[in-house]
Amino acid sequence: MVELFGADYSVYVRSARLALAEKGVDYSLVPVDVFATGGPPSDHLDRQPFGKIPAFRHDGFSLYETGAILRYVDEAFTGPDLQPRDVQARARMNQILSILDAHAYPTLVWGIYVERVAKTRDGLPADEVKIASAMGRARTIVSTLEGLAQDGPFLLGQQLTLADCHAVPMLALFHESEEGELLLRSAPRLSDWLMSFRTRDSFTATKPTDQS
Ligand SMILES: N[C@@H](CCC(=O)N[C@@H](CS)C(=O)NCC(=O)O)C(=O)O
Known part of the structure; x- marks a missing residue:
């Protein structure tokens, strides 16, 4: 079970979605409005203390920072390698x-x-x-x-x-x-x-x- 928390307009969310799509991983995009009046929702701050999107969860493992998410997606799932071996x-x-x-x-x-x-x-x-x-x-x-x-x-x-x-x-x-x-x-x-x-x-x- 893979969940990506964020909004589809975000370039960082799209980076993670592109990696998931290229890797062939099924996921749910769970909407989060970080620009809501009053700031990001508090449950999102539990996932991403800096109030940014995306945040990511896989089988109970939570992660944020897109660079880390991208590398995790490549390394945790089967599918084409998205990082050069060289x-x-x-x-x-x-x-x-x-x-x-x-x-x-x-x-x-x-x-x-x-x-x-x-x-x-x-x-x-x-x-x-x-x-x-x-x-x-x-x-x-x-x-x-x-x-x-x-x-x-x-x-x-x-x-x-x-x-x-x-x-x-x-x-x-x-x-x-x-x-x-x-x-x-x-x-x-x-x-x-x-x-x-x-x-x-x-x-x-x-x-x-x-x-x-
Ligand atoms: N260092 C973060 C940056 C993510 C980021 O800046 N996301 C933007 C959307 S593209 C965001 O959440 N902006 C909300 C804000 O700055 O309040 C990452 O790599 O995930």
């Missing part, structure tokens, strides 16, 4: 996961996507100063990931890895902004990878309901 390729995968957490999420999602796409959709003005200051870091992130990406179809070459599962939700949102669309044009490996991953069943099956 030690250098695995290190490269872990490096990409760290870049995504430390740099891509705050910059591409909060600095640009939320300002340009989500706020506009909600009828709110974008913070142009915030976007302009994120753009310099976004250029570094895109050129770095482009430099680390191998010839496809996946980020690390022939094997789909946790790096793909974690990168796709962030890069797909970034690509929805005009800034992201333009910047990704200068990164042919990343663009081809993103376009190709978007055709996978796991991508379609994990689409946020507000994007279907």
Whole structure:
């Protein structure tokens, strides 16, 4: 019995869902609204004391932090390996996961996507100063990931890895902004990878309901 606690709009929840889908693991997505008035529900704080999503449970074993969940999903279940056996390729995968957490999420999602796409959709003005200051870091992130990406179809070459599962939700949102669309044009490996991953069943099956 596998349960993932969170909301389908969350990029981190989608990373975990992509790994579960690619691994072929059945799970329930248990809805949690961390942005509820009054803060995250108290039972969720018991599962995730920082009030973030996702949280995860498998046969009574509870876990949070998406990087840990992704590795657990790969190692605890049968299905295709989502981590390279080769030690250098695995290190490269872990490096990409760290870049995504430390740099891509705050910059591409909060600095640009939320300002340009989500706020506009909600009828709110974008913070142009915030976007302009994120753009310099976004250029570094895109050129770095482009430099680390191998010839496809996946980020690390022939094997789909946790790096793909974690990168796709962030890069797909970034690509929805005009800034992201333009910047990704200068990164042919990343663009081809993103376009190709978007055709996978796991991508379609994990689409946020507000994007279907
Ligand atoms: N370090 C956490 C980060 C997860 C995270 O930031 N999730 C976002 C949604 S994509 C969240 O819960 N945001 C709620 C908040 O910041 O209040 C992880 O890896 O699981």
